[in-house]
Amino acid sequence: MLFSKKLNYKNSVHFDVNSLERGHHKLMYKGIPIIKCPFDYVMYQMIFWEIKPDLIIEIGTNRGGSALYYADLLDIIGHGEIHTIDIDDVVFKEVKMHKRIKFFRDGYQNYDLKNTEGFKKIIVIEDGSHTYDDVKATIGKFKSIVSVNSYLIVEDGILDKLGWKKKYNGGPNRAIKEFINQDDSYIIDRKWCDLFGINATFNTNGFLKKIK
Numbered sequence: 001m002l003f004s005k006k007l008n009y010k011n012s013v014h015f016d017v018n019s020l021e022r023g024h025h026k027l028m029y030k031g032i033p034i035i036k037c038p039f040d041y042v043m044y045q046m047i048f049w050e051i052k053p054d055l056i057i058e059i060g061t062n063r064g065g066s067a068l069y070y071a072d073l074l075d076i077i078g079h080g081e082i083h084t085i086d087i088d089d090v091v092f093k094e095v096k097m098h099k100r101i102k103f104f105r106d107g108y109q110n111y112d113l114k115n116t117e118g119f120k121k122i123i124v125i126e127d128g129s130h131t132y133d134d135v136k137a138t139i140g141k142f143k144s145i146v147s148v149n150s151y152l153i154v155e156d157g158i159l160d161k162l163g164w165k166k167k168y169n170g171g172p173n174r175a176i177k178e179f180i181n182q183d184d185s186y187i188i189d190r191k192w193c194d195l196f197g198i199n200a201t202f203n204t205n206g207f208l209k210k211i212k
C-alpha cells in the first residue's frame, strides 16, 4: 500500500575517486554533457570571478557542456570570450551559437596564437587527450600567452589514481612535474588543489598559476 511503504535509505556514506569518475560522466549542464569533477565544477566559477578573464582557451570541447557553462559564467561577470578547441565536431548547436563562444575544429596544434592578440587576461584549460605528449605540447604552446596572476589549468591528473597512468604514458602528472621543475614562472596553486582535501580534485597538482 502506498502509505505504509517504508522509505528505504542507506545509513552509510561512501564515495571515492572511482565513484566520482563514474558519476562525472553523467553530469549535464543545460541538458548538454559536461565531463567535470563536481569539486572542480564549483572551483571554476570562483577562479573566473577572481580573474575576470578577457579570454578562456579550452583545449577539448567534446559536446560543449563545459564551454557553455564557462560562457554563462562570463555572462554573469559581464565580460569575456571562450575559444574552445577540438579535433572532432560533436558540439551541440546551442554551444556554437553562444555569443561568447568560438569553436575551433583543427586541434590545439593548429590553433593560431594570433587569435589571442588584444586579450589581456587569459586563462588556459587543458582538457584534451590527457596523454603525456599532448599535455606537454599544450603546456609548451600556451604557457607564454597566459597572463601573470592567471592560470594554466591541466585537467585529469587523477587518472594515475584510477590506474591509467601507463595507458597515458604518465599523462598530465608527468608533464606537470617536468614543467614545474624547469620553469619558475609558474607555481602549483595549492589553494585550489587542496580546497576540499589534499588534491581533492581531478586536476591533481594541475592549477598552475603564472607568477611572473
Ligand SMILES: C[S@@+](CC[C@H](N)C(=O)[O-])C[C@H]1O[C@@H](n2cnc3c(N)ncnc32)[C@H](O)[C@@H]1O
Residues within 6 Å of the ligand: 033, 034, 035, 036, 058, 059, 060, 061, 062, 063, 064, 065, 066, 067, 085, 086, 087, 088, 106, 107, 108, 109, 127, 128, 129, 134
Ligand atoms: C575529456 S573531453 C573534453 C571534455 C569537456 N571539456 C568537458 O568538460 O565536457 C576531451 C576532448 O579532447 C579532444 N581532443 C583530443 N585531442 C585533441 C587535440 N589534439 N586538440 C584538441 N582537442 C583534442 C577529444 O576529441 C575530446 O572531445
